[in-house]
Amino acid sequence: MTSAVAPVATTGEQSPVSAPRERTGRRAYRWGIGIGLIGLAIALPYLPIQIPIVFNGPINSPGPMHLLSLMCVMAAVAMTYDLLFGYTGLLSFGHGLYVALGMYTTTVLLAETDLGLGATLLVVLGVGLVAPLALGAVCLRVSGIAFAMVTLAFAQAGAIFVIRDPYDFTGGELGRAMTYEKLPSKLVGVFNAPYRYWLALGLLLLVVVVVRWALASRPGRVWQAIRDNEQRVAVLGLRPYSFKLLAFTLSSFLATLAGAVYALVVGGAHAEVTQATFTLGLLLMAVLGGTGRPYGALIGGMVYTYLVHRLGSLSSSVQELPAVIRAPLMEPLLLLGTLFVLLVLFLPGGLVSIVERPAPDLLRRLRAALRIRASGEGQ
Amino acid sequence: MSSFVLMTATGLGLAALYFLVASGLSLIFGLMGVLNFAHAAFLTLGGYTAWLVTDATGSLVLGIVAGVALAAGAGALTESALLRRMHGDHVPQVLLTVGLLLAFTALVRAVFGSDARPMPVPRWMTDVTSIAGAPIPNSRFVLIVAAVVVYAALALFLARTRYGLIVRAGVENRAMVTALGIDVRRAFTLVFAIGTGLAALAGSLVALVQDVVSPEQGMSLLIFAFIVVIIGGLGSFHGSALAALLVGLVQQYANFYALTGMGDLVVVLLLAGILLTRPQGLLGRRLA
Amino acid sequence: MILHVDKLNVFLGESHILHDVSFEVPQGGVTALLGRNGAGKTTTLRALMALAPATGQIRLAGQEISQELTHQIVRRGVGYVPENREVFAGLTVQENLRLAERPGGPHHYDRVFSLFPRLKERLRQRAGTMSGGEQQMLALARALLNDNQLLLIDEPSQGLAPHLVTELTEVLAQVADLVTVLLVEQNLAMVRRLARHAIVLDQGRVVWTGSAEELLSDQDTTRQLLGVGVAGRSGGGV
Numbered sequence: 014m015t016s017a018v019a020p021v022a023t024t025g026e027q028s029p030v031s032a033p034r035e036r037t038g039r040r041a042y043r044w045g046i047g048i049g050l051i052g053l054a055i056a057l058p059y060l061p062i063q064i065p066i067v068f069n070g071p072i073n074s075p076g077p078m079h080l081l082s083l084m085c086v087m088a089a090v091a092m093t094y095d096l097l098f099g100y101t102g103l104l105s106f107g108h109g110l111y112v113a114l115g116m117y118t119t120t121v122l123l124a125e126t127d128l129g130l131g132a133t134l135l136v137v138l139g140v141g142l143v144a145p146l147a148l149g150a151v152c153l154r155v156s157g158i159a160f161a162m163v164t165l166a167f168a169q170a171g172a173i174f175v176i177r178d179p180y181d182f183t184g185g186e187l188g189r190a191m192t193y194e195k196l197p198s199k200l201v202g203v204f205n206a207p208y209r210y211w212l213a214l215g216l217l218l219l220v221v222v223v224v225r226w227a228l229a230s231r232p233g234r235v236w237q238a239i240r241d242n243e244q245r246v247a248v249l250g251l252r253p254y255s256f257k258l259l260a261f262t263l264s265s266f267l268a269t270l271a272g273a274v275y276a277l278v279v280g281g282a283h284a285e286v287t288q289a290t291f292t293l294g295l296l297l298m299a300v301l302g303g304t305g306r307p308y309g310a311l312i313g314g315m316v317y318t319y320l321v322h323r324l325g326s327l328s329s330s331v332q333e334l335p336a337v338i339r340a341p342l343m344e345p346l347l348l349l350g351t352l353f354v355l356l357v358l359f360l361p362g363g364l365v366s367i368v369e370r371p372a373p374d375l376l377r378r379l380r381a382a383l384r385i386r387a388s389g390e391g392q
Numbered sequence: 393m394s395s396f397v398l399m400t401a402t403g404l405g406l407a408a409l410y411f412l413v414a415s416g417l418s419l420i421f422g423l424m425g426v427l428n429f430a431h432a433a434f435l436t437l438g439g440y441t442a443w444l445v446t447d448a449t450g451s452l453v454l455g456i457v458a459g460v461a462l463a464a465g466a467g468a469l470t471e472s473a474l475l476r477r478m479h480g481d482h483v484p485q486v487l488l489t490v491g492l493l494l495a496f497t498a499l500v501r502a503v504f505g506s507d508a509r510p511m512p513v514p515r516w517m518t519d520v521t522s523i524a525g526a527p528i529p530n531s532r533f534v535l536i537v538a539a540v541v542v543y544a545a546l547a548l549f550l551a552r553t554r555y556g557l558i559v560r561a562g563v564e565n566r567a568m569v570t571a572l573g574i575d576v577r578r579a580f581t582l583v584f585a586i587g588t589g590l591a592a593l594a595g596s597l598v599a600l601v602q603d604v605v606s607p608e609q610g611m612s613l614l615i616f617a618f619i620v621v622i623i624g625g626l627g628s629f630h631g632s633a634l635a636a637l638l639v640g641l642v643q644q645y646a647n648f649y650a651l652t653g654m655g656d657l658v659v660v661l662l663l664a665g666i667l668l669t670r671p672q673g674l675l676g677r678r679l680a
Numbered sequence: 681m682i683l684h685v686d687k688l689n690v691f692l693g694e695s696h697i698l699h700d701v702s703f704e705v706p707q708g709g710v711t712a713l714l715g716r717n718g719a720g721k722t723t724t725l726r727a728l729m730a731l732a733p734a735t736g737q738i739r740l741a742g743q744e745i746s747q748e749l750t751h752q753i754v755r756r757g758v759g760y761v762p763e764n765r766e767v768f769a770g771l772t773v774q775e776n777l778r779l780a781e782r783p784g785g786p787h788h789y790d791r792v793f794s795l796f797p798r799l800k801e802r803l804r805q806r807a808g809t810m811s812g813g814e815q816q817m818l819a820l821a822r823a824l825l826n827d828n829q830l831l832l833i834d835e836p837s838q839g840l841a842p843h844l845v846t847e848l849t850e851v852l853a854q855v856a857d858l859v860t861v862l863l864v865e866q867n868l869a870m871v872r873r874l875a876r877h878a879i880v881l882d883q884g885r886v887v888w889t890g891s892a893e894e895l896l897s898d899q900d901t902t903r904q905l906l907g908v909g910v911a912g913r914s915g916g917g918v
């Protein structure tokens with residue numbers, strides 16, 4: 014075996030015969046696109062563009078702005094999830110716990126204590142660091158399915174605590190509204206939706222930068238090596254446990270931060286994020302977009318969130334739909350779940366893989382893998 | 393004393409439910425390596441079918457039987473048409489079952505709405521029988537009897553039949569079973585169908601006990617069933633029975649004697665404890 | 681030729697384990713598959729059994745089996761005794777044997793019990809509680825219960841005490857009278873006693889084929905290919 018830690022295939026950069034100047038050119042091209050997109054995203058609140066059907070009103074009106082904010086927040090959370098699942102190979106069913114932690118800590122502290130927004134956020138950051146360190150240290154003692162189950166169990170414990178509300182502050186099933194008086198005025202009110210959008214966008218950009226930077230760093234490459242072959246990493250003298258804990262903590266920390274922003278965007282905390290179905294949704298987002306790909310989870314998160322919200326409101330607005338079509342549209346998960354099943358069956362690389370051209374040896378490996386399936390017991 | 397008896401009976405009833413769901417899950421995982429989230433969908437399928445058929449025909453027995461048969465058939469179909477395409481690949485299998493669960497639950501919500509619907513429960517089930525002064529609803533006895541019957545039937549199946557032998561061997565070493573010339577895929581389909589049939593039975597019984605059917609019934613029961621499976625040991629049939637008893641009783645006692653809601657937390661702590669000290673579960677053999 | 685293998689390649693993950701492995705196994709007697717540790721011998725047997733993903737052509741008694749599943753190959757009359765025995769520890773000896781009964785064919789319990797009388801005594805015992813030697817017998821017995829054209833046996837002497845190895849060798853000699861055997865072994869004394877034909881692998885490639893006697897009588901070639909003298913066990917290197 015030549016290289017022990019093989020970098021994950023990214024678009025373009027795998028082909029062996031591109032000249033250096035070609036590659037620089039391609040990289041400049043991609044940077045250009047990226048900056049252009051970011052610029053466009055920042056400028057959106059100034060653009061009274063109407064996109065019929067896609068958005069209900071001009072883009073910079075409160076409704077679409079709110080939807081875009083949600084898309085940004087969820088895309089960020091999906092990216093943190095993919096860091097764990099797609100890049101480190103850790104399947105967690107409890108990621109929602111940290112989003113909930115961020116949401117509820119923010120909301121409850123603002124409501125119950127004298128702390129201002131800044132101090133509250135500092136506490137949230139602290140919690141987002143300490144909680145995953147503590148829980149991760151316990152959960153990571155096992156791996157694979159057992160790990161997935163412990164994370165589920167802890168998340169379930171959190172969910173139960175929130176719903177039963179033994180100390181009477183979580184608001185139970187109804188959730189808890191934000192204390193608006195304590196927020197900067199720019200973030201409050203329907204017509205300040207663009208500011209909340211910028212906040213969500215800022216979160217997304219921050220998460221993108223941090224995650225990409227982390228993945229390119231040395232620990233990031235070790236995470237991917239752990240995903241591919243944990244035993245080999247151990248044999249090389251590195252302790253997988255510490256690296257996994259690092260990935261878990263970073264991912265959960267960012268998720269907690271996203272939870273705080275989420276609370277600011279939606280105006281409170283709600284119990285939905287504590288449910289297992291929320292984390293399952295994250296899983297869906299990551300797989301939909303394409304796990305282990307640079308922007309797969311981002312795209313998956315955006316598409317998923319958009320569909321979940323838009324399909325519902327679309328079906329209620331169009332009156333003449335027969336019940337047969339109307340009912341499934343009101344339940345976006347029906348379409349999404351089915352899409353997900355089809356994806357897993359036929360397009361395991363997610364949406365992003367439609368665009369990417371797979372590298373030649375990836376094709377060969379795919380073919381070999383398909384032969385394992387054909388022979389039934391490739392173990 | 394009478395409250396203790398009542399708690400014990402309720403705990404046993406709960407244990408019965410957990411066992412019905414967990415035994416199938418455990419065998420499916422042990423034999424096929426599939427963590428079947430879709431199990432919750434079959435739970436819900438069982439509940440709703442029982443409700444619809446009982447409403448239409450007036451016969452509860454027919455309703456339950458219909459639910460079990462439908463779920464077993466749907467399970468066999470799901471396994472052979474969908475899951476089989478991903479043999480050996482555990483993560484995609486889990487993803488597939490997750491997708492099926494989400495889609496099916498959404499379908500139920502789309503067709504029947506998210507609200508709970510009342511379940512026609514025969515009078516004698518809500519009547520109570522007094523044992524040691526404790527008023528125990530008859531439905532609890534139904535649960536316990538059902539679980540005992542299923543346990544005995546499955547134990548016999550595993551110990552005495554050829555397919556049972558294949559399943560026991562397959563849980564230990566699937567590849568070697570094929571190396572003896574046995575087509576394990578049939579055993580897979582059979583085990584999956586048994587599992588989903590049992591889930592449907594549990595689903596209809598839950599509906600009877602709670603007096604309603606709702607789309608989320610499956611999910612909440614599933615999470616505890618998973619916990620029972622892990623504590624008992626993935627792939628261990630007897631383990632899931634033992635763990636079901638443990639979890640059901642502990643949950644009830646904790647809820648009653650400590651604080652409502654404590655029971656659930658205690659169970660979670662129990663899971664964490666087992667995973668840290670004995671990851672293969674009480675009676676399990678393989679490490680996950 | 682009972683077995684014809686052409687350009688067998690096995691990839692596991694990113695590693696290329698077997699490179700264009702081609703060989704033939706003549707009908708009757710024992711053919712030894714030899715090589716150092718890690719040469720790819722076990723992988724070859726597993727590929728033949730479709731237990732490892734492989735490309736290439738495999739013909740059993742003239743029939744193409746490269747695309748078949750494990751159980752289909754076995755039902756053509758192939759018995760497999762893997763490294764580590766892999767008996768079902770939770771099942772009794774009797775259950776292990778019952779499981780091995782192939783539908784339709786005659787089941788030679790008389791043959792099995794005459795070769796391994798100890799198994800008959802332990803029918804109700806759980807296989808997991810038996811000694812290594814007894815488990816080896818059970819693993820062999822499973823393969824001998826049915827009529828087979830070919831037996832694939834992987835390092836049966838591993839971990840066995842010397843007197844058991846002698847016993848095992850005699851049993852295998854009797855077995856070889858009944859069915860063709862492809863034997864992976866590192867115990868060269870055993871190979872010398874049993875094998876007619878030999879194939880040597882090194883780093884996933886075939887490096888020598890021919891008569892076993894010819895190979896083992898040449899000390900230099902033996903040491904070079906297998907890492908140690910004739911009387912001992914081959915191995916050397918990782």
